[in-house]
Amino acid sequence: xxxxxxxxxxxxxxxxxxxxxxxxxxxxxxxxxxxxxxxxxxxxxxxxxxxxxxxxxxxxxxxxxxxxxxxxxxxxxxxxxxxxxxxxxxxxxxxxxxxxxxxxxxxxxxxxxxxxxxxxxxxxxxxxxxxxxxxxxxxxxxxxxxxxxxxxxxxxxxxxxxxxxxxxxxxxxxxxxxxxxxxxxxxxxxxxxxxxxxxxxxxxxxxxxxxxxxxxxxxxxxxxxxxxxxxxxxxxxxxxxxxxxxxxxxxxxxxxxxxxxxxxxxxxxxxxxxxxxxxxxxxxxxxxxxxxxxxxxxxxxxxxxxxxxxxxxxxxxxxxxxxxxxxxxxxxxxxxxxxxxxxxxxxxxxxxxxxxxxxxxxxxxxxxxxxxxxxxxxxxxxxxxxxxxxxxxxxxxxxxxxxxxxxxxxxxxxxxxxxxxxxxxxxxxxxxxxxxxx
Ligand code: ATP
Ligand code: MG
Numbered sequence: 001x002x003x004x005x006x007x008x009x010x011x012x013x014x015x016x017x018x019x020x021x022x023x024x025x026x027x028x029x030x031x032x033x034x035x036x037x038x039x040x041x042x043x044x045x046x047x048x049x050x051x052x053x054x055x056x057x058x059x060x061x062x063x064x065x066x067x068x069x070x071x072x073x074x075x076x077x078x079x080x081x082x083x084x085x086x087x088x089x090x091x092x093x094x095x096x097x098x099x100x101x102x103x104x105x106x107x108x109x110x111x112x113x114x115x116x117x118x119x120x121x122x123x124x125x126x127x128x129x130x131x132x133x134x135x136x137x138x139x140x141x142x143x144x145x146x147x148x149x150x151x152x153x154x155x156x157x158x159x160x161x162x163x164x165x166x167x168x169x170x171x172x173x174x175x176x177x178x179x180x181x182x183x184x185x186x187x188x189x190x191x192x193x194x195x196x197x198x199x200x201x202x203x204x205x206x207x208x209x210x211x212x213x214x215x216x217x218x219x220x221x222x223x224x225x226x227x228x229x230x231x232x233x234x235x236x237x238x239x240x241x242x243x244x245x246x247x248x249x250x251x252x253x254x255x256x257x258x259x260x261x262x263x264x265x266x267x268x269x270x271x272x273x274x275x276x277x278x279x280x281x282x283x284x285x286x287x288x289x290x291x292x293x294x295x296x297x298x299x300x301x302x303x304x305x306x307x308x309x310x311x312x313x314x315x316x317x318x319x320x321x322x323x324x325x326x327x328x329x330x331x332x333x334x335x336x337x338x339x340x341x342x343x344x345x346x347x348x349x350x351x352x353x354x355x356x357x358x359x360x361x362x363x364x365x366x367x368x369x370x371x372x373x374x375x376x377x378x379x380x381x382x383x384x385x386x387x388x389x390x391x392x393x394x395x396x397x398x399x400x401x402x403x404x405x406x407x408x409x410x411x412x413x414x415x416x417x418x419x420x421x422x423x424x425x426x427x428x429x430x431x432x433x434x435x436x437x438x
């Protein structure tokens with residue numbers, strides 16, 4: 001043998017995961033459930049690029065946020081022929097990209113838009129359970145509507161989604177709600193809040209000290225256990241709200257109350273992104289440790305104008321797919337593993353053209369059927385058929401083929417017996433292979 005240097009295999013980037021079978025089937029199941037709900041509310045799919053100009057996120061999310069300060073994958077592209085290089089970033093969230101696209105394509109000119117997306121987001125965080133550097137979100141954005149009806153609608157949509165996934169309100173997830181008011185109200189509150197933070201300056205950690213003046217509201221969002229008492233005692237934004245903000249908040253609450261959606265008001269709920277106003281909400285769970293937020297959102301009426309569009313109200317949420325799947329696993333909600341309807345056992349290569357034509361006819365009729373690849377003993381083929389989970393083995397033996405038939409052997413129902421069917425008339429019996437309650 002010739003000496004060959006062994007090639008070292010490469011590994012995926014830390015915090016970025018491969019999603020492989022059988023796990024990928026759980027993802028598809030989850031996405032399917034979500035699409036079904038989204039469609040019932042009239043939301044339409046959007047897909048925007050993964051890479052955007054860095055400035056979009058700096059302007060949209062805010063400079064003094066975890067995301068922009070420390071988590072963004074930003075880089076300089078190669079220079080073009082004039083020596084100009086673009087500053088680009090992998091999207092850490094998708095709202096800014098959706099808004100950019102709406103402005104760029106004048107999509108908000110005539111009417112509002114109800115949109116949803118699925119996709120990977122990128123944040124350079126410390127990888128741990130429920131926190132990754134590439135993670136996935138499902139999100140909705142309703143643009144062009146003042147609410148509070150549409151605020152309530154996106155919350156109802158989220159709530160229905162969680163319920164249809166088998167998550168129980170109060171037991172597995174809990175809705176928290178707050179109102180961030182309008183910019184003027186936040187300014188008045190800000191002064192009181194800074195005074196409170198100054199009075200507790202010695203207690204504050206490095207992050208909080210730095211944000212105390214640039215973004216004091218975000219200090220209330222701290223996860224530092226030593227700061228919880230201080231944050232709970234801080235002046236509440238709710239006490240600074242004027243009539244219009246309160247009316248909006250009460251409007252949302254009235255709809256949620258009427259619909260029987262339970263929530264707690266959390267005056268400290270501010271969310272990690274700067275663009276929110278009025279309604280903000282999160283679904284939290286105590287089953288995932290400190291990665292307890294499965295879904296977060298709210299109203300962001302200022303963002304469209306901030307990104308260069310005409311002032312347009314908007315509300316939305318983002319749901320973490322990985323956290324949803326972890327939570328579903330934690331509470332024992334498991335989708336049925338997808339199995340084929342039938343498994344084709346083919347003892348000899350000779351009949352293959354005829355066999356594969358028959359399988360095509362089955363698939364055209366909606367039957368899922370897996371071909372046993374290559375030749376091997378009947379025994380091992382039946383073992384594979386059994387392991388596939390299929391309800392039937394289709395046996396294309398030499399005798400059967402000579403008669404122009406296939407033998408259909410039930411694999412799961414011991415009381416059912418084997419039958420034969422004509423290969424020339426597949427469409428007449430294909431339905432017999434489909435699950436009865438499908
Ligand atoms: P957290 O406070 O847990 O960092 P966040 O406020 O940064 O969350 P958002 O920006 O609101 O999160 O994103 C919406 C949802 O996306 C979160 O509620 C969460 O379910 C999910 N998510 C956010 N960051 C990550 C991550 N690094 N890995 C996995 N899921 C994430
Ligand atoms: Mg975060």
